[in-house]
Amino acid sequence: MNRxxxxxxxxxxxFGALRMPFExxxxxxxxxxxxxxxxxxxxxxxxIGQMAFLAALSGFRSLVADGLYLHAHALWExxxxxxxxxxxxxxxxxxxxxxxxxxxxxxxxxxNASIAAYEDKNQPREALRxxxxxxxxxxxxxxxxxxxxNNPDNPTLYDRLGxxxxxxxxxxxxxxxxxxxxxxVPGAPVYAKRFAAYELAQCPGHEREAYEQLRTFYFMxxxxxxxxxxxxxxxxxxxxxxxxxxxxxxxxxxNP
Amino acid sequence: MTAAPAATxxxxxxxxxxxxxxxNTLLELVRLKVFYFMLLFALLIIGSSAFTSKFSFQEQFxxxxxxxxxxxxxxxxxxxxxxxxxxxxxxIEDRTLxxxxxxxxPRFEYLLGKFLGVLFLLFIAISLMSAVFVVVLYTREQxxxxxxxRGVPPNLLTDEIRQIRASAFNSNLLPGIVIIYLKxxxxxxxxxxLSTFASSxxxxxxxxxxxxxxxxxxxxxxxxxxxxxTVAPLTKIFLALVSLLIPDLTALSLVDDIVVGNAIPMLLFxxxxxxxxxxxxxxxxxxxxxxxxxxx
Numbered sequence: 232m233n234r235x236x237x238x239x240x241x242x243x244x245x246f247g248a249l250r251m252p253f254e255x256x257x258x259x260x261x262x263x264x265x266x267x268x269x270x271x272x273x274x275x276x277x278x279i280g281q282m283a284f285l286a287a288l289s290g291f292r293s294l295v296a297d298g299l300y301l302h303a304h305a306l307w308e309x310x311x312x313x314x315x316x317x318x319x320x321x322x323x324x325x326x327x328x329x330x331x332x333x334x335x336x337x338x339x340x341x342x343n344a345s346i347a348a349y350e351d352k353n354q355p356r357e358a359l360r361x362x363x364x365x366x367x368x369x370x371x372x373x374x375x376x377x378x379x380x381n382n383p384d385n386p387t388l389y390d391r392l393g394x395x396x397x398x399x400x401x402x403x404x405x406x407x408x409x410x411x412x413x414x415x416v417p418g419a420p421v422y423a424k425r426f427a428a429y430e431l432a433q434c435p436g437h438e439r440e441a442y443e444q445l446r447t448f449y450f451m452x453x454x455x456x457x458x459x460x461x462x463x464x465x466x467x468x469x470x471x472x473x474x475x476x477x478x479x480x481x482x483x484x485x486n487p
Numbered sequence: 488m489t490a491a492p493a494a495t496x497x498x499x500x501x502x503x504x505x506x507x508x509x510x511n512t513l514l515e516l517v518r519l520k521v522f523y524f525m526l527l528f529a530l531l532i533i534g535s536s537a538f539t540s541k542f543s544f545q546e547q548f549x550x551x552x553x554x555x556x557x558x559x560x561x562x563x564x565x566x567x568x569x570x571x572x573x574x575x576x577x578x579i580e581d582r583t584l585x586x587x588x589x590x591x592x593p594r595f596e597y598l599l600g601k602f603l604g605v606l607f608l609l610f611i612a613i614s615l616m617s618a619v620f621v622v623v624l625y626t627r628e629q630x631x632x633x634x635x636x637r638g639v640p641p642n643l644l645t646d647e648i649r650q651i652r653a654s655a656f657n658s659n660l661l662p663g664i665v666i667i668y669l670k671x672x673x674x675x676x677x678x679x680x681l682s683t684f685a686s687s688x689x690x691x692x693x694x695x696x697x698x699x700x701x702x703x704x705x706x707x708x709x710x711x712x713x714x715x716x717t718v719a720p721l722t723k724i725f726l727a728l729v730s731l732l733i734p735d736l737t738a739l740s741l742v743d744d745i746v747v748g749n750a751i752p753m754l755l756f757x758x759x760x761x762x763x764x765x766x767x768x769x770x771x772x773x774x775x776x777x778x779x780x781x782x783x
Contacts, residue, residue, distance in 0.1 A: 235776060330748075
């Protein structure tokens, strides 16, 4: 072999040793900024197939993720829920920073698939249909919880999870907690804090806390005197037996 | 009697000579009709844009950006590898290399000129692709805005307009495109290095593609090498070779996350770009080192 080629080989090795600490540090910084969050494992390989796995490994994971997402959409149109979930699993594993994928996966599971399961004409037993419906809610919840773990800096998924707990699970304590967490994230919707208080008002044992929060909103100004806020203030004032002199006058139309 | 023209002093390094070789290389590559791929690129993104028209605007923009930036990555990489792998073998075959080196042109200038020619080509290609991408994205954004405002009073639309604008363009797309360019430049430098000692351009292309693939899993090998206290010595040697010889291409694969709105801090972008730049310079210099001793 040419002597220069051997020396060049040695130079590459030395360069490799010199760049290694810098690259490790850079990789850690990238991860801290939420880059390279995709986890490539055998489970993913089985879900998306060998060629797609190879393409994803080769730096084209967003394209593969899009393909899976579009396929999941087509499967939703055909109401093939199981296969749709597999495609969504692949898409979110490849693009864990894509809020849209987590949001849509959770929505299809908790709202569309769960309703389809409840209305399944092939299952005559209502208990089993309700059980299947709850399982789909849990799947939706799982997507949102994992989505939040991957995107703790984005308020959208907290908002969706709070909504899911409120609308499907009717778990107002969890909903209140989630909306409260949402409100702390930069860029959160303005209603998140208020929704947290509304939900807390329905969480047994937390009425006093909710009342204090709602009072604070009320005294912020006229813009906060929204019908739902007034409704819950009125309800809590009755429930907590607030002395008349401390009560806030609720207009009759907003009274429960 | 006319005076003989004064002999110009030969400079050790002449930017004019480098620029002449670079522009000539660029011209040669353009004559190979490499820009026909632009037609394919435009078809791909306009096609994907039409295909997703039934989806929500967030989904449309997401797919459009993914397809466009993914296609930019693929095309610039292919262009970098194929154009660079052909440079030296073609010049040797055409005997152009001997004509140039017979003149007082140092090998460094020749190689630098050739390499800069490829870098210019990549720059033009990525600029054209970015322009097509921006035009299609802007058109889609305007369509989404027009659809949203149909029959709705403007005062009720503020939030929706803000959402559409935020989903379409974000300032991080530019660093993403710069990183795609740097990655392609790195692949070109690596291919040039390989072609300085390779016996055929097919070998150069295949090796470059393999290095590209391994480069994306290099961090796994690196971590396994650094964490392996109990692995067999042969495995450890293999891991060391992979992690030391192969570039870490995941460091330059940020566009997948940028496209979904992940912000890249300026300092982190600068560090990443610096790493890309160091790779390009180092591979070029090692390539020159091998080329300078090559028997032609």
